[in-house]
Amino acid sequence: MSRYNIREIEEKWRKLWVERRCFEVSEDLSKEKYYVLAMLPYPSGRIHVGHVRNYTLSDVVARYRRAQGYNVLNPMGWDALGLPAENAAMERNTLPADWTNNNIAQMKEQLLSMGLAIDWSREISTCEPEYYKHEQKMFLDFYKKNLAYRKESIVNWDPVENTVLANEQVVDGKGWRSGAPVERRKLNQWFLKITAYAEELLEDIKKLERWPEKVRIMQENWIGKSQGLQFNWNIAGREEIIEVFTTRPDTLFGASFIALAPDHPMSVALAANKEGFDAFIKQCQTMGTSEEVLAQAEKIGFDTGYKATHPLLPGKEFPIYIANFILMGYGTGAIFGVPAHDPRDFEFAKKYDLPVCPVVIPQGQNLENLVEASVEPGFMRNSEFLDGLDNNAAKIEIIKRVEALGNGFGTTQYRLRDWGVSRQRYWGCPVPFIHCEVCGIVPVPEKSLPVSLPMDINYDAPGNPLDRHPTWKHVDCPSCGRAAQRETDTFDTFFESSWYFLRYLDPHNDQTGFDKKKSGYWMAVDQYIGGVEHAVLHLLYARFFTKALRDCGYLECDEPFTGLFTQGMVTHETYQDEKGQWLYPNEIDKDETGKVVTIEGGKAVTVGASVKMSKSKRNTVDPQDILDTYGADAARLFILSDSPPERDLEWSEAGIEGAWRYINKLYRMVNEADLSPPGSPKSAIFSANAVKLRHITHKTITEIGSEIEAFHMNKAVARIRELSNAIGDFKMQDQSDQWALREAVETLVCCMNPMIPHLAEELWHFLGHKTILAEEPWPVADDCLLEANTVTIGVQVNGKVRATITLPANADQKTAEEKALAEPGIQKALDGKKIRKIIVVPGRIVNVVVG
């Protein structure tokens, strides 16, 4: 027997799959379709282990579904636009396009060596005008539908780089690159009206049954629907009113102050000339605006000195504060504070010595001397006409009353905000609009699409190269013909990833983004797989796009992804030398005593926690090294073993070596097995051992299937190992048992195919088959063999296991009882005590209750 030559054999089968175009598919109405999609990678240069995990998972699903008879689409492409390419271009003096295309070529090479069942004929790259011209058309359609609009909004502006910074690029109020203090600047920017779909996006989350609960909750929270009352307060001595929104109108009679957001227009109007105002506003601005920070920060306020009054609360006046915990972007930017029933208001009231008046009293409580806010439901008190109602009824009642007064209205608020898509960058899809001094903002005519990025750009000066380009932006106005200028903003790159899954369906269509009929066949994606970091933004944007495109007539599909799986991160131990410098895993080793030391110099190494792989901690492994050393199958197997896919996976050298050893073991085992010749007739009679083996064989078929469907890939691998252990342990009792052994081995090979396809294909061939395993159906289990003919169950005395007994599978209760009581261990445990009752659960347990 020749040694398993991983490189040669894996290469051989990959070549054959490509030659036979095994994984290229087209619409086939005779078959049920199955669309498997892995989140498309950003072409950063080399694949990382996270990619290997992602694409191994999608590949297992694709190969398994294919064997199940589905017409499986499993495409791949490149999320090729984005900031890193510009950073790289600046650092290396190249062009973003060159850097990106180079990376794509390299990464494709690497992905090919993983042996993925991908239809590469559908490969797309989002930086090609052939791709983005269609999204320019979509944007124009959105504009026509009033789903795209411009508005002024505030950005972080780096005055040295002449560029807009993302929040994470602002470090301590300074630009991450330039170190210059960041300015808040108002710019006119494009927005997509995702809020128009807030209700549908929320409502349809219910349909996404095969999404992780966690992601659905995150999206629900993000959309943040709340129902309440919006109404007006008067300001004593002034004409203006203050509009507030509350989700707790029932607590109105418990109010003790009014609070405005620091950037509320009335804040300036009421307090701009007051002493300390500027300092207070400054203080508010330094602490950030995230809900997390506001919720945990000390609640501080600035007393405007004005009082508010409300028609429902005659004779009462409420101080008007400006408070740091009120957000201008949510509701109306103003609230009435009810310390007794809101934790933040309570904290605020304690600090400024404001009254705490409980009005919603939970059953069995009196809420005297509150030490914290009470948010439980209850019955109304101290609330005039609401008294005695339960607080939910009170909400309805008070909204009625306020509406009758003409002072406000019941309304629904969403936390979701419109999606700002403008980026002041070069390496993105140009926004297809033209600015004309006379006509204003004018769409680029469809026949003039695409608006392509110029390739002759440079980074010699700060700012957006599109803006500085000598000719690119100068065009004639399509409407009046006068000299005009192109929009130099480009789209947020979430734009590309919001519809790429549709482009895969019709990747070479130059007339339209995709054919409606094709989308009718393939959509929706049956199984989407990617990182949980995309739980909200990408997935919400893609859902929005699908609905918006539907309403623009592009397709008939409400939700893009019916099944979603979010994989965990890949982690690795960290290593530091004596000086605290981080070391790469390939710089360390164990010495004879088992101590971890540096390979160079043998110096002591501190082994740290296993954390997400990152370049800064140098705890990365290069998948290419793994693929070169151990082969694709070993890498795939290790990725799938042990850790459930949704949890973090700890990469270890021992683990990958274990997988590699097992690959070799399987190869040897099958090669050495004493099998009946291919195609031999089934034996008429099997020995006891063979019957047992056949039971395991057939059980494995159904179990692996359901484990893969449930994404329990670690358990699917365990079932493979169990079957191979059973094969290894099998003692032949009779020549006819050879057939049972062949059956077991062939089943093993078929079942391991989704996970380790190269070896499976090789062994399939070795077993004498002329077919390609990638094209073979999933084996069918014989139902008669699924049940074992004997079962071993525990026998308990008072709930403690004292013995085990083996019974025929169909044994009745009486038999089980008798056999259990006959056990010496049971007799001993009974110790002559009186038996009160015996519980027999057939096939499960016998419990003797005594005493």
Next chain:
RNA sequence: GCGGACGUGGCGGAAUGGUAGACGCUGCGGACUUAAAAUCCGUUGGCCGUAUGGCCGUGGGGGUUCAAGUCCCCCCGCCCGCACCA
């Protein structure tokens, strides 16, 4: 702070309310070898015992049940999300 997960051997992890620790990794002992690697066999939750065996054990405390890792209540710990980084 709010919302949501999670907590099982030395490690990753299995367990429709029914034999806790499947399947692995590591460690230990042995075989083969001049030797090593590879491979194979055995063993590997803790404590007591020569042993048959016994006791303890799923973060902690209570409860429901014939039976609880699993269900309920309280507590502790850890992780994730909470607005434009993709």
